[in-house]
Amino acid sequence: MEMTIAQGIAKAAALLGAGVCMGIGALGPGLGEGFVAGKACEGIARSPENANLITRTMLVGQAVSESTGIYSLVIALLLVFAVKV
Amino acid sequence: MTHKGLSLKTWIIIIGVIEIAVVILSGGLNKTLQVGFEDGTFAIRNVADKYSIQEAITEEFQPDLYLTENGEEGTIYGSTALYDFFHRIFGGSTLSAFSLIRMLIIVNLAILLIAFSVKKYLFDRPSKPQILMEGVYEFFDGLVIDSLGKERRSYTPYVVTIFLFIWVCNMIGMIPIPGFMEPTRNLNVPLGMGIMCITVVHITAIRTKGLWRHLEPFINPIKNPMCVLDAVGEISKVVSISFRLFGNILGGAIIVLVISSLVKFILFPVGLNLFFGLFVGTIQAFVFTMLALSYISVAITEE
Amino acid sequence: MVSPEIVKIAMFLGAGISVSVSSVACGIGEGYIAGEAVHAMMKQPGANDKLFRNMFVGQAIAETGGIFSLVIAMLLLFSGLENGVLSWLTVSSLLAAGIAVGLGSVGPVLGSGYSGGQACAAIGRQPHHANDIMGNMLIGQALSQTSNIFALVVSLLLIYSIPGVPAGASLGWIIMKATALLASGLVIGFGTLGPGSGIGNVAGRANDMIGRYPAQRKTIMRTMFIGAAVSESTAIYSLVVSLLLIFAIK
Numbered sequence: 001m002e003m004t005i006a007q008g009i010a011k012a013a014a015l016l017g018a019g020v021c022m023g024i025g026a027l028g029p030g031l032g033e034g035f036v037a038g039k040a041c042e043g044i045a046r047s048p049e050n051a052n053l054i055t056r057t058m059l060v061g062q063a064v065s066e067s068t069g070i071y072s073l074v075i076a077l078l079l080v081f082a083v084k085v
Numbered sequence: 086m087t088h089k090g091l092s093l094k095t096w097i098i099i100i101g102v103i104e105i106a107v108v109i110l111s112g113g114l115n116k117t118l119q120v121g122f123e124d125g126t127f128a129i130r131n132v133a134d135k136y137s138i139q140e141a142i143t144e145e146f147q148p149d150l151y152l153t154e155n156g157e158e159g160t161i162y163g164s165t166a167l168y169d170f171f172h173r174i175f176g177g178s179t180l181s182a183f184s185l186i187r188m189l190i191i192v193n194l195a196i197l198l199i200a201f202s203v204k205k206y207l208f209d210r211p212s213k214p215q216i217l218m219e220g221v222y223e224f225f226d227g228l229v230i231d232s233l234g235k236e237r238r239s240y241t242p243y244v245v246t247i248f249l250f251i252w253v254c255n256m257i258g259m260i261p262i263p264g265f266m267e268p269t270r271n272l273n274v275p276l277g278m279g280i281m282c283i284t285v286v287h288i289t290a291i292r293t294k295g296l297w298r299h300l301e302p303f304i305n306p307i308k309n310p311m312c313v314l315d316a317v318g319e320i321s322k323v324v325s326i327s328f329r330l331f332g333n334i335l336g337g338a339i340i341v342l343v344i345s346s347l348v349k350f351i352l353f354p355v356g357l358n359l360f361f362g363l364f365v366g367t368i369q370a371f372v373f374t375m376l377a378l379s380y381i382s383v384a385i386t387e388e
Numbered sequence: 389m390v391s392p393e394i395v396k397i398a399m400f401l402g403a404g405i406s407v408s409v410s411s412v413a414c415g416i417g418e419g420y421i422a423g424e425a426v427h428a429m430m431k432q433p434g435a436n437d438k439l440f441r442n443m444f445v446g447q448a449i450a451e452t453g454g455i456f457s458l459v460i461a462m463l464l465l466f467s468g469l470e471n472g473v474l475s476w477l478t479v480s481s482l483l484a485a486g487i488a489v490g491l492g493s494v495g496p497v498l499g500s501g502y503s504g505g506q507a508c509a510a511i512g513r514q515p516h517h518a519n520d521i522m523g524n525m526l527i528g529q530a531l532s533q534t535s536n537i538f539a540l541v542v543s544l545l546l547i548y549s550i551p552g553v554p555a556g557a558s559l560g561w562i563i564m565k566a567t568a569l570l571a572s573g574l575v576i577g578f579g580t581l582g583p584g585s586g587i588g589n590v591a592g593r594a595n596d597m598i599g600r601y602p603a604q605r606k607t608i609m610r611t612m613f614i615g616a617a618v619s620e621s622t623a624i625y626s627l628v629v630s631l632l633l634i635f636a637i638k
Contacts, residue, residue, distance in 0.1 A: 001556050008560020012567035015633060019571025022629040023578030026622035030495075033622075034586020037615020038593030044611050045597035045604050052232055055611060056383050059376070062618045063318055063325075069622040070321040076575075076629045080636070139549030142635075325621045332624030333534070335631075340541045343548070364530065372617035379614070 010085040018079035025072025032065040101355060141346050142339065146270075148180035181271070188268045192253050199249070221245065228375070232382040240381070243285070248374040251278070255334060255366030259358050267366075270334045272327070279327035282377040283319065290384035299384075326376055333369050337361030390479060392470045398479040399469065402486025403461035406543075409490035410457035410497065417450045417501020424505035428512025435515035442511055442522050446504025449529040453493030453500075456540045460489045463547055475553045480566040484573025485546040488630075491577030492539025499532040499588015506592035510599020517602045524598055524609060528591020531616045535580035535587075535623040542576045542630050549634075565637060572633035579626025586619040 003011070040058035044051050091099075144151045152159055161167045161183055168179065175182040203218040211219075222245055229241045251269065258267035268274045290299045302309040303316045341361060344354045425443040429436055464482060472478070507525035511518045546569065553562060594612040598605050 001554060001558065001561050003558050003560035003564065005558075005560045005563065008558070008563040011560075011564045015564065015568045015637065016571045016574075018629060019575040019633060020578075022626050023575040026579035026626050027582035029622045030582025030584070030586040030619055031589075032586070033615070033619035034499075034583070034589040037586075037590040037611070037619060040615055041590065041594040041597050041608050041611050045601040045608050048601075048604050048607055051607055051611075052382070055232070055379060055614070056386065058611070058615060059379050059618070060383060062615070063322060064314075066325060066618070066621060067314065067318055067321055069625060070317075070324060072622075073324070073625045073629070076625075077632075080629070080632055138545065139551065142545075142549070325618075328628065329617065329621045329624055332627050333620075336538050336541055336624075336627055339545070339631075340537060343541065343544050347544075347548075360530070365534065368531075368613060368617065372614055375610075375614050376618075 007085045011083065014079045014083040014085070018076040021079065022072050022076040025076075026069055029066050029069035033062045036061045036065065138343055138346055141342060145266075145342055146339075148184070149178050152180065184264060184266065185268055185271050185273070187264075188257065188266055189274075191265075192250070192257060192268060195253050195257065196249055199253075221248075225374070228378060232378055233385070240378075244374055244378055247278070247282070247377055248370055251330070251370040251373055252367060255370055256362060258334075258338065259362040267334050267338060269330055270338050272331050275327035275330040276323070278330075278373070279323045282326065282373075283323050283380070285377070286380045286384050287319075289381050293385045322380065326373065330369050330373055333365055337365055390474050390476055392474060395470045395474050395478055395482065398482045399464045402483045403464045404486070406457040406464075406486040406490035407454075407461045410454050410493040413494040413497040414451060414454040417497045417499075417504075418447045420501045421446045421450065421504040421508060424512075425508040428508050432512045432515055435511060435518070438511055438515055438518040439508055442508055442518065442525070443504070445522065446500070446507060446525060446529070449526070449533065450497055450500040450504055452533050453497035453536050456536060457489050457493055460485060460540070460543050460547070467547075469547070472550075473552060476562055476566045477553060477569060478550050480570045481546045481550045484570045485543040486573075487570075488539050488546065488573035488577045489543040491574075492543075492580040493536050495581035495584025495586075496533050496536035496588070497584075499585045499591070500529040502585070502588045503528045503532065503591035503595060507595040507599075510595050513599045514602055517598065520602065520605055521595055521598055524605070524612070525591070525595055527609075528587070528594060528612065528616070531613075531620070532584055532587040532591060535584045535620065538623060538627045539576050539580050542572060542627070542634070545631075545634060546573060568633045568637040572630040575626050575633065576630040579630075580623050583620050583623035587616045590615045590619065 036058055040054050043054045047054075140151070143154070149159075158165065159168045159172070159179060161171065161180075171183050172179045199214070199218065202212075203215045222241070225245050225248065226238065226241045229238060229244055233240060254269045254274070255267055258265060258270070287299070303312055303319070306312050309315065337357075338361075341354055341357050344357060421443055425439050429439050432439070464486060469478070469482065503525055507521050510521045514521070551565070590612055594608050597608050601608075
């Protein structure tokens with residue numbers, strides 16, 4: 001509750017940064033993982049005998065695309081909890 | 086073929102009426118409306134002018150914070166001694182830990198009930214739960230054979246147990262009894278499940294490929310230039326698999342609470358409960374199980 | 389404390405942003421469904437009824453985002469919030485509520501639209517499997533609209549749980565808290581864009597492929613479930629961060 005205006009603005013900037021970081025950071029992974037899964041549906045329909053291979057590749061590809069989302073989450077949590085002003 | 090007894094539609098209507106009656110009688114109503122006799126006449130009064138959604142959410146999701154903010158004394162089942170006993174173990178999060186443990190015990194009892202009701206080997210006229218459970222088991226058995234191969238069929242009980250546990254956890258919050266909640270909406274439960282699943286993945290991979298052959302891609306930068314990213318990716322698997330379950334169930338619980346309190350707990354949002362309880366709950370349990378299975382199948386594959 | 393006029397400005401801005409942004413997405417998504425349906429009717433005039441029904445159902449579900457925005461706009465305009473206790477926290481909460489549900493409905497609505505359009509195209513290709521395709525379309529659209537519901541949750545929370553300003557609060561604290569509320573609207577608004585349209589892409593490809601290879605329906609649906617659920621995880625992270633920004637900043 002006790003905070004100078006400068007401290008308040010600094011903490012506010014950190015929180016706004018957390019919001020923008022997670023919000024915009026969720027864009028790319030979401031779109032990319034959706035694209036991967038859509039193509040996997042296509043591939044499984046065309047060659048169902050490779051369903052295992054396709055599912056595995058899809059999961060690995062999605063895990064790699066999601067890592068940037070995880071980085072955004074980590075940075076956002078750091079900005080919310082670890083920034084002391 | 087003739088039906089004996091009541092039809093499905095009648096059962097659904099009866100259960101819906103009972104649910105609404107239970108919600109109204111179970112204390113949701115007396116938070117906002119006071120029904121009784123006042124000066125000799127029957128009166129219904131709204132006493133909830135100061136009732137806010139923020140307070141309701143704090144009371145529902147952070148009971149200990151609600152307790153300290155309102156300066157009330159902590160009791161469990163009206164007993165201070167029991168509260169003190171649990172306070173010595175759990176410290177500042179006594180009430181949430183107690184309700185979580187209570188729900189976990191109920192979930193385990195429900196699973197035991199399922200297990201005892203279907204364990205018999207019947208050769209003629211198996212009961213309906215037996216047929217249902219055997220169907221579920223056969224389904225996951227097929228998935229395990231598809232992705233791990235016939236020689237690892239011993240993983241089927243593990244996979245079915247994960248599915249049953251998470252499914253019962255997600256379903257049990259739909260029962261409209263005060264204090265009933267989904268254990269999966271507390272982050273500790275999904276996180277523990279996630280850590281367990283990833284541990285099983287690595288143990289299986291080490292048993293299949295050998296210790297050094299499994300660990301080398303994570304620590305040897307010459308063989309695998311992306312080794313740091315791969316190691317971070319293993320941690321992010323735990324985070325993503327558990328946060329997905331946690332967030333879906335928590336979001337459903339919050340929206341059911343918010344919509345219920347917007348209509349002053351008079352109506353029970355059956356449609357929302359069906360969507361978030363049955364649909365999202367079943368899908369998330371299935372996805373968690375499938376991911377736990379697929380991660381094993383990714384890890385044991387030779388590259 | 390602020391004057392009611394400033395709170396009204398925030399209410400009007402929030403209502404305008406929510407309805408206008410989501411109506412753009414609704415127009416695009418539903419227009420895509422109708423376009424694909426018309427195209428499919430041209431190829432298969434015999435499947436007219438099935439296509440018409442599928443188009444209506446798909447558009448109704450894609451419309452959900454627009455209806456959520458309309459509900460929030462109505463709540464902002466007509467629920468008399470400017471008569472309560474007013475502070476800068478009220479201003480930023482109301483603005484953030486509009487931004488959250490407005491931006492948050494864009495991705496899911498576009499995704500549902502893509503899913504519905506591909507379902508219409510698939511029914512035009514295989515009219516005999518119209519029921520299978522429609523069931524798959526409904527499930528895909530429901531998965532896609534889940535992130536929209538998260539945005540609605542955050543928006544309702546922002547409207548109905550506006551925190552009061554404690555007695556000893558300094559100006560710096562008020563600035564920080566108001567920014568946190570605004571940021572919680574922004575995070576769920578932008579955070580559902582990618583996952584919503586990504587899940588719509590998954591569902592649309594699945595519908596298309598069920599139309600081409602109806603025998604593989606079960607395998608395709610299984611893959612769609614897993615892929616869609618994995619794509620949703622960033623929306624969940626946004627929801628977690630948003631709830632933290634609302635409730636954990638003391």
